[in-house]
Amino acid sequence: MTVGEALKQIRLQAGLTQTQMAAGVVSESFYSKVERGVHSIDVQTLINILSAHHMDVVHFFSLLNYQKSETExxxxxxxxxxxxxxxxxxxxxxxxxxxxxxxxxxxxxxxxxxx
Incomplete structure (x- = not known):
């Protein structure tokens, strides 16, 4: 699973829009492109987004290793x-x-x- 796929999964599970998930940390446009795999995101910005929503960073990174890809x-x-x-x-x-x-x-x- 890519970072963008994992972000989309936890965002949808939390019932948030892309605008809400971007949380003023990045623009909605940039965030959308990260989810789609068009742009990459640096670790600090990723952690800031997750922290803004009190999301478990360790859990997020575990998704990258253990979940199947969007191609499923x-x-x-x-x-x-x-x-x-x-x-x-x-x-x-x-x-x-x-x-x-x-x-x-x-x-x-x-x-x-x-x-």
């Missing part, structure tokens, strides 16, 4: 579910459920009910 087919789906769950967005969860039931390109078994 379910990466985006897991992020969508995490974001909707943290926002308590039942409508979005039901839309994800509908897509999965209609063969939304994912091989995950649907074992949870969002109702």
């Amino acid at each position: 087919p379910n990466f985006e789906l897991i992020n969508e579910i995490s974001f909707a769950q943290n926002k308590k967005d039942i409508k979005a969860l039901n839309e994800i459920k509908r897509k999965l039931e209609n063969g939304g390109g994912c091989n995950l078994p649907l074992i949870y009910s969002f109702d």
Whole structure:
């Protein structure tokens, strides 16, 4: 997993927008490009962003070693579910459920009910 992928994952899990995650440490534009892998970020700036949200730096770096890459087919789906769950967005969860039931390109078994 890249630094940008890990940032996106923890941002979505925290229910934050890119603007909120940038936290005035960097511009939203720069932050977005880091998530997409267009720009790299120096360690001190990365730590400042994580610290601004009281995020565990050690946990963040463990993601880089142990999580699968965005190239895995379910990466985006897991992020969508995490974001909707943290926002308590039942409508979005039901839309994800509908897509999965209609063969939304994912091989995950649907074992949870969002109702």
